[in-house]
Amino acid sequence: MEIIGWVLVLLFFAIGFIGLVYPIIPAVLFIFGGFLIYGLFFDFSELPWWFWLIQSLFVILLFGADMLANAFGVKKFGGSKAGLWGSTLGLLIGPFVIPIAGILIGPFLGAILAELAVNRSTPKQAVKSGVGSVVGFITSVFTKGIIQMVMVALFFFVI
Template structure:
């Protein structure tokens, strides 16, 4: 049973890291679930402080991952409609069945939002580019957090290796 839980936890950790690049997967929450499953292994002491702090970090970064593309739109001169368009585009991009939808849809959403706001195409393009940069920034941030969770997982695994094996 210990090995099954360890393997499942490791799979969740790897899915979390992959999720930082593949926006279809929620990277940080998957990594946190991997940490939780690790602590469910019999013999590994439950560390509520560790799990609570990492859960708070996971929730915070998951929310930021949804907000940052819209903030990038605003930073590059986008309006409220552009920010809403970028957010809607991001949500559509997550579920769209075509390649690179997660990169294209927020850009298109911000552009359409700016056009609906009666901005010229230059301003709309600039705001859409800001959305794209925000998406890249949030993906990089998510990778850093999931990688940190993976390092914590490996450290905890190393600490409890005698109990598990």
């Protein structure tokens, strides 16, 4: 049973890190789920209250960071709310339409199309918004990756 427990914990952590670049997967929830699985298979008492408090704050931070990084990238490059929404839709749809490359192409094209359709932006401005969405996505992945590594490192430190 111990081996099954560790396999599940590590599998949840791995899925959490895959979720950094595949936005359909709620990455941080899988990391948190790994902690819960550990408690169920082994012992929750090994994870003190402050551990759960810190990890819960990280979860909240990650959800906020994800939204803010994308919005910052689009806005910083002159995009509008339409560009932000287009980028988000492209991020969700892109990986299904163009596997792997769609992760970057989807938000880029989504922001461009939304800017052109809704705001009647110039093509140059629409492309700037698309670039901003990609910069925001990459920034978000990097930031979330660091925070998730800290979460997992804290877990292994505590146990």
